[in-house]
Amino acid sequence: MADILPAYIHLEIVTPDHKIAEEEVDEVSIPGREGYLGVLPGHAPLITELQTGPLEYRQNDSRHYVAVHWGFAEVLPDRVIVLAEIAERGEDIDVERAENKRKRVEEYLKSHPESDPETVKARDDLRRAICRLETARQVRA
Ligand code: ATP
Numbered sequence: 001m002a003d004i005l006p007a008y009i010h011l012e013i014v015t016p017d018h019k020i021a022e023e024e025v026d027e028v029s030i031p032g033r034e035g036y037l038g039v040l041p042g043h044a045p046l047i048t049e050l051q052t053g054p055l056e057y058r059q060n061d062s063r064h065y066v067a068v069h070w071g072f073a074e075v076l077p078d079r080v081i082v083l084a085e086i087a088e089r090g091e092d093i094d095v096e097r098a099e100n101k102r103k104r105v106e107e108y109l110k111s112h113p114e115s116d117p118e119t120v121k122a123r124d125d126l127r128r129a130i131c132r133l134e135t136a137r138q139v140r141a
Contacts, residue, residue: 006041006078013082020087029056030073046075052127054135065090067135090139098132
């Protein structure tokens with residue numbers, strides 16, 4: 001007998017100290033290490049590392065965006081569990097704070113050589129700031 005396709009995906013997004021979302025959704029797009037991973041109900045099981053980026057999920061016609069920074073996602077046919085080190089819902093992002101951070105880090109990077117150990121951290125900071133701005137922009141689009 002053929003397997004019955006699940007109607008929804010049970011999506012959970014958690015950080016070490018917060019539950020960001022727990023919802024029944026139609027579709028999830030995950031910023032995976034190898035690029036974006038589109039997940040529909042019935043997807044084959046897998047685990048992927050996250051990269052810093054906006055995660056998107058859809059419930060009927062409404063789309064939601066969450067900035068995720070580092071961690072893992074487990075995909076099962078009827079469930080997606082995202083364990084992110086840091087995450088913010090798009091609507092909770094403080095755009096001014098992220099914009100200030102982006103400017104500060106860009107200034108810092110202009111005057112510090114590639115070989116500076118702090119530069120690696122600064123590049124990560126910049127990626128998170130850009131991700132927050134992009135996620136907030138998608139919510140407000
Ligand atoms: P900042 O220098 O502005 O604190 P940061 O890059 O050092 O930024 P993170 O270390 O990435 O900040 O995150 C620390 C905490 O602050 C996390 O809980 C994160 O969710 C929150 N956070 C950071 N920036 C923002 C923002 N722009 N809007 C909402 N929450 C944020």
